[in-house]
Amino acid sequence: MQLATKDLLRLATIGSVDDGKSTLIGRLLVDTRQLFDDQLDAIAEASEKRGVGDLDLSFVTDGLRAEREQGITIDVAYRYATTPTRKFIIADCPGHVQYTSNMATGASTADLALVVLDVASGLKEQTRRHLCIAALLGVRSIIVAVNKMDAVDWSQLAFDRVVDEIVTLSRELDFTSVSIIPVSALLGDNVVESSNNLPWYDGPTVLDALESSEAGTWEHTTTQGARLPIQWVLRQPGGGRTYAGMVNGDTMHVGDRVTLLPANVETTITSINFGGDEIADATVGLAADLGLAAETNAGRGDLIATAPLPTVSNELKTTICWFGEKPLVVGQRLRLKHTSKVTPVRVKIINGVIDIAKLDIDDSTSLNTNDIGLATLQTADLLVVDDYRVNRVTGSFVLIDEATNATVAAGMVGHASFL
Amino acid sequence: MTTTPLRTSHTTDHLDLLESHAIFILREVVAECERPVLLFSGGKDSAVLLHLAVKAFAPQQLPFPVMHIDTGQNFPEVIDFRDATVERVGARLVVAKVQDSIDQGKVVDPGLMGSRNRLQTVTLLDAINDNNFDAAFGGARRDEDKARAKERILSFRDTFGQWDPRKQRPELWQLYQGKVNAGEHVRAFPLSDWTELDVWQYIERESMTVPDIYFAHDRDVVLRDGMYLAIGPFVAPRENETVERLTVRFRTVGDANCTGAVLSRASTLSAIIEEVALANVSERGATRADDKFSETAMEDRKREGYF
Known part of the structure; x- marks a missing residue:
């Protein structure tokens, strides 16, 4: 059987504890038949043992012992789903504040955030916080599942109230694509199957929205320039060298004029290889290796770029999500990893912490655990x-x-820009 | 609302993206760690992993050895495949034997028919220590098990080789950081985001060979605990068990005495792909007795330092 190749959409889930995030993912996987019989049996057995009903869908993703015992999500669970045209990588992220670093891990590679919130309580502080982190991490598309519609008697009024809140926040955070869908993850309404309980809603289901969102936006960018951070230097049989790394920003072609940075050597791409075979061009996301016309001593940590060129500097104005147990303070020394480059770094200035509620910067001079702030390094x-x-x-x-x-x-x- | 203009110059084929991502991880770990090793069992996942490693460093030789944790209870076809593959790619093979751990008194011999599956952890950790390996590549995938679904691509292990799911390093973007102190190591899983179906589609696309036991063949088996076990040196029929000759194949390759065969007529790669695409029982659920002990069997073994 020749299966068609599919495209790949990476998504992260966002939502406060108890709004039904893991249940929604469980529902999505069960109703799209991604789970096997023995996995469903194991979930049913675990549900019975803990006295939580026939089939606790949240157990689909909450796989760790502590998570099942406490009924919370601690770490990102990665799940996979395929439909006829698309492969989904789902990062189910934890909702608790103390697991913010895990949430950021899941969101950092996401094309899209799937937000789950309880229609009765609307946008909670924690959901706002995670939406803000997702926006800072560059997520531009969100699908918002307004959950537990069954508990408010499928009320359009209750839904509309939440929609207003979401639309306001989405404008502030610069999301460019926003779908808001009334659902019941528990009963399955509007997750995969459209609902008969919501005659006033004629928009897409969660699955419809997922299938029609743009995929592969993670690696590509709005830059006009192609970039290849050098990971490794390969010696070729003839005595030459090629420079291996993953291409991003734009396609690279044999013959392209490139600049090797930070040395600032201008040269030309003479060959592109993949897995030992020569190819004509390297698209974004390809782990290729390039031959260059100039004799260079380039190595790991250097970068090959086409115009417009990136900036070369040892002083950076940055936004930082701090996960350390002790506060980050001015003068602190750490190690920094950027692409394939590792260097010692010192905190020069801390310009304040972001107030999530006001989307404003205060005048703090240190960052506590899970603070997001601005700093010059x-x-x-x-x-x-x-x-x-x-x-x-x-x-x-x-x-x-x-x-x-x-x-x-x-x-x-x-x-x-929204700060 | 307006949409940010996005460039179209990217590949969207999911196998291409998974392949490049895995190659990127292989190169990153080799660059950051002093003494990496690739764990190679001769199964389909480690075969794909080795194939990707060869691609990542072509035309050079592999910059690290491969290691097999040998329980002594293997399928002979798999050992033949292991040796042929290692020779073909010109890799150095390190074999660490569970029998040696038994002889040294570190683990208790479960007897000829007993499972040595869990004992592998001791042998594996000793071999990592003895060889000063600071990174070990494995072919584990997140779709295999709910504990694996929680594990980072680079999984930090302390000096006891333990995995602590509550203390995982944040792993943002593709900034994999594998630096460890002496005695610690990382496990790296370049196939984390692959599914069983992705692996078979890739094997077909790359015209790879895998051990014959993955394809349908006639074999003497007994039905035990809902699984068909192959009769051989490590599995003998018990009382009340009837030996049947059936057409089967293996979906996973582990020890001969805890890996079940599935009834299958899939004798080609395309037939296997079709079977996997339509399967309604999971890979490990169908075939692995070692996961059936408890709800969190894999998490418990991983905490101890298992693959």
């Missing part, structure tokens, strides 16, 4: 960066604790 080595809003690959970095090697912050070059 001084790096030991030169970095080659784009603004995050232009390129999510060359605009992102993580901060690493030098003693424990733990990842303690996610960082973005520049800051969002």
Whole structure:
């Protein structure tokens, strides 16, 4: 059987605890027949053991012992679904504040956020917070499932009230594509099957909306320039070298004029290879290797770019999500990983913490756990960066604790326009 | 509302994207870690992983060895495939034997017919220690099990080799960071986002070979705990069990005494793809006795340091 190739959509779920996020994903997987009989049996058995009814759909994704015992989601669960035309990678993210870093992990690679909220309580603080993080991480499309419609007697009035809240926040956060759908994850209304209980709604189901959203937006960007951060240098049999890395921003072609940065050497692409075979061009997302005309001593951490060129600097204005247990303070020394480059870094200035409720910056001079703030960083080595809003690959970095090697912050070059 | 103009110059084929992502991870870990190793069992997932590793570093030789944790209870076809594949790609093979752990008194011999599956963890962790490996590539996929669904692509292990699901490193964008202190290591899972179907479609697309036991063949089996086990040196019929000769294939390849066969007439790759696409029982559910002990069997084994 020759199955057609599919495109790939990555999505992250967002929602406050108890709004029914895991149940919605469970419903989506069950109703699109992604779960196998033995998995359903195991979920039914676990549900019975914990006295939570016949089939607790949240157990589909809450797989850890502690999660089932406490009835919460601690870490991102990755789930996979396929429809005839599309493969979905679903990052089911936790709703609790203390697991913000896990939520950011799930959202950082998402093309789209699937937001679940309870129609009776509307947009909770935690949902606002996660939508704000998703927006900062560059998610531009959201599908909002207004859940538990069964509990408000399928009331259009209750739904419309929540719609107003969402529309207002979506404008503030610059989401460009917003679908708002009344659902009951528990009963399945408007998740995969359209609902008979909502005669006043004639829009798409959650699955319809997922199938019609634009896929593959994660790697591509609005930059006009192609980028290849060098991961590894390959020695070719003839004695030459090629530079391996993943292409982003735009396609690279043999013959393209490129600049090797930060050395600022202008040269030409003489060959493009993939897996040992020569190809004519390398599209975004391809892990290729390039031959260059110039003799260079380029290596890991350097970047090959086409115009318009990125910025070369050792001082960065950044937005930082701080996950460390102790506060981040001015003068603190850490390690920074940006593309394939690792360098020591020092916090030069902290310009304040984002007030999620007001979408405003206060005048704090340190960042506590799970704070998002603005900071100026001084790096030991030169970095080659784009603004995050232009390129999510060359605009992102993580901060690493030098003693424990733990990842303690996610960082973005520049800051969002809504701040 | 307006839509940001998006460039169309990207590949959208899901196999191409999964392949490049895996190659990217392989290169990243090799660049950041001192002594990586690739865990190779001879099963289809590790065969795909090795194939991707060869592509990632072509035309050079693999910059790391491959390691098999040998329980001594393998299917002979799989060992033949292992040796032929390793020789073809010119890799260095390290074999760590569970029998050695038994002889050293570190684990208790479960007897000829007993399962050595869980004992592998001790052998694996000792081999990682003895060889000073600081990164081990594995072919595990998140769709296999609910505990694996929670694991990062780079999974940090402490000096006891343990996985702590509550202390996972945030893994944002594609910034994989594999730095560890002495005695610690990372497990890297480049196939995390692949499904069973993706693996078979890729094997077909790349014209790869896999062990014969994945294809339908006639075999003497007994039905035990709802699974067909192949009669052989490690599985003998018990009282009340009837040996039947049936047309079967294996969906996963583990130890001969805890890997069940499935009734199947799929004797070609395209028939397997069709079967997998239509299956209503999961891969591990159909075939792995080791996952059936408890609700969180995989999580418990992973916490101890299992694959």
